[in-house]
Amino acid sequence: MEHNELDSIDLQLLNALQRDASISNVALAERVNVSPPTCLRRVKRLTEGGWIERQVAVLSADRLSQSLGHGLTALVEVSLDRQGSEHLDAFEARAVAHDAVQQCWRVSPGPDFMLVVQAHDMPHYLAISQTLFTQDANVRNVKAFFATKRAKFTTTWPLLKPPAA
Incomplete structure (x- = not known):
């Protein structure tokens, strides 16, 4: 094979x-x-062969938020003024290096990036946003959506065909 x-x-x-x-x-x-x-x-x-990237434990968000106060999930759209590859790469590198950023996606059309950010609370999110967005002169627009309920979370890919009905 x-x-x-x-x-x-x-x-x-x-x-x-x-x-x-x-x-x-x-x-x-x-x-x-x-x-x-x-x-x-x-x-x-x-x-x-790279099909299995890594094996991890998926932690319970509910239990962690009760114990540690990780109670704020933000889905953040980020648009840059300049979209040259060096500018996109620079922002991406800063975002993925930040511990609070769980996911970072380059997207099109619309914003340049979608981030999933996990913060303890609103003051913590404000500090994150200062670091990632306010201090970067190339960030044009940031639009944050705060999760009120996680209806589904999975890490699985649909690999097998469903059985015939």
Whole structure:
């Protein structure tokens, strides 16, 4: 098989791992109907091939906000005055380096960037906005939307076709 091709077993492995990466190799092999050594070899190949970027723990936002006060999520549109690649790269580098920025997307059309920012509270968000937006002479417009409820959050990609009805 070509190194950058995925077969149905690879897709099943990726689908299972993106839902629960803590599953044992034996349980994973059983789930996709391959032997444990084959499963281990395939997962290693998927990891080395870049299909599996990293394995992380997804933390509970509700529990963290109760304990630490991480109670403010902002979805922020950022438009720059100058959109040359060096200007876009410079803003992007500053945004991704900031710990409060969970996600940074270059988008088109409309604003140049969409950020997901996690702050303890409004004063913390104000400090973040001063650092990222106010001090940058190239930031033309910032529009922040504050989340009132997280209705869905997932890290999964739809990899498998749904069963026929």
